[in-house]
Amino acid sequence: MRVATSASADEPLRLVTLPSRVLGADEVRVRVRAIGVNPVDWKMRTGGPLRMAHHFVGPRGPLVVGVDFAGEVTEVGSGVQELTAGARVVGGTNFARKQLGSYADEVVVRPDQCAVLPDAVGFEAAACLPVAAVTPSVVLHDLGPLPENPRVLVLGASGGVGLFALQLVRNLGGQAVGVCSGRNVGIVERFAGIAVDYTKGDALVAARAHGPFDRIVHAVGSATYPLAGCKELLAERGVCGLVVVRPGDYATIAFSRRFRAVLGRPDGARLRPLVAALGRGELEPVIEARFPLAEAEAAHALSRAGKVVGKILLIPDAT
Numbered sequence: 001m002r003v004a005t006s007a008s009a010d011e012p013l014r015l016v017t018l019p020s021r022v023l024g025a026d027e028v029r030v031r032v033r034a035i036g037v038n039p040v041d042w043k044m045r046t047g048g049p050l051r052m053a054h055h056f057v058g059p060r061g062p063l064v065v066g067v068d069f070a071g072e073v074t075e076v077g078s079g080v081q082e083l084t085a086g087a088r089v090v091g092g093t094n095f096a097r098k099q100l101g102s103y104a105d106e107v108v109v110r111p112d113q114c115a116v117l118p119d120a121v122g123f124e125a126a127a128c129l130p131v132a133a134v135t136p137s138v139v140l141h142d143l144g145p146l147p148e149n150p151r152v153l154v155l156g157a158s159g160g161v162g163l164f165a166l167q168l169v170r171n172l173g174g175q176a177v178g179v180c181s182g183r184n185v186g187i188v189e190r191f192a193g194i195a196v197d198y199t200k201g202d203a204l205v206a207a208r209a210h211g212p213f214d215r216i217v218h219a220v221g222s223a224t225y226p227l228a229g230c231k232e233l234l235a236e237r238g239v240c241g242l243v244v245v246r247p248g249d250y251a252t253i254a255f256s257r258r259f260r261a262v263l264g265r266p267d268g269a270r271l272r273p274l275v276a277a278l279g280r281g282e283l284e285p286v287i288e289a290r291f292p293l294a295e296a297e298a299a300h301a302l303s304r305a306g307k308v309v310g311k312i313l314l315i316p317d318a319t
């Protein structure tokens with residue numbers, strides 16, 4: 001199998017051939033056709049809490065980052081009943097299960113990490129979903145009940161997480177208000193959001209005209225949009241889901257029920273309703289760029305620049 005890896009964070013990712021892992025009885029092998037790039041992939045290379053966790057509980061050997069994958073099952077373990085060879089799936093790798101990341105032409109995962117794709121859903125569209133769509137669905141569904149027709153503020157509305165957040169709110173019958181820069185007002189409005197242009201002044205002040213909010217999807221970070229300002233925008237029972245958590249946020253999270261740290265860990269159960277929505281045309285992934293897996297480093301440079309609209313994909317078979 002080929003993986004994209006590097007000996008250290010300072011060296012560019014390059015393709016390396018590794019022996020394929022022997023399949024466990026409860027595992028499946030997936031031929032990867034498309035990989036979604038997430039900021040966590042390049043953050044993992046340099047350090048942080050997830051890298052620390054990977055060090056202690058992750059697989060040995062070269063660091064292979066990446067979570068999102070879509071592809072075909074090529075082999076199933078002797079104890080697997082949920083999937084058969086040939087199934088088209090989307091899923092997320094899990095280093096806590098000693099699995100390598102998804103920047104590879106094959107992954108070995110367990111069936112509960114996968115959702116089956118209907119014929120109408122392509123690999124590229126599916127590979128956009130795992131981290132970027134599961135994360136806002138956690139914010140919307142796991143942080144307490146929402147009223148009918150909720151009002152939701154999305155900070156970072158044009159990114160991978162943000163564009164799915166806007167669409168999920170619309171699908172719930174709610175009204176999303178998305179904070180973005182002037183160049184992205186059009187796309188935020190297209191996904192049924194009211195756009196607030198952060199280049200025109202204090203976005204939290206401007207958002208007040210559209211609140212109060214039952215939920216905030218905070219996908220930018222409290223250095224840019226302070227938690228005190230967010231709190232003022234919340235409805236009486238409103239909750240702010242912190243998709244980006246900074247060390248200074250933990251005291252607020254510990255003492256206020258209004259702020260919750262969110263981890264968008266994709267698995268089959270989380271992905272199935274999102275795949276179904278994709279199949280019905282109720283979710284539309286926006287793909288800014290595709291790179292061959294061999295050019296993963298260029299994909300990381302683009303993601304690091306922080307201006308991506310929607311998703312970047314890596315394609316193992318592209319040259």
Ligand SMILES: NC(=O)c1ccc[n+]([C@@H]2O[C@H](COP(=O)([O-])OP(=O)(O)OC[C@H]3O[C@@H](n4cnc5c(N)ncnc54)[C@H](OP(=O)(O)O)[C@@H]3O)[C@@H](O)[C@H]2O)c1
Nearest residue numbers: 039135156158159160161179181243262263264306307308
């Ligand atoms: N906790 C979790 O499980 C989890 C899951 C997914 C993501 N995350 C984190 O959440 C963050 C967002 O992820 P992502 O995948 O959406 O990233 P992304 O796609 O790289 O986000 C890029 C977008 O952010 C927008 N942006 C930058 N500064 C902004 C600002 N001040 N206000 C509003 N929008 C701004 C940019 O638009 P402009 O160019 O117009 O500014 C761009 O469209 C990342 O830090 C990521 O690591 C965490």
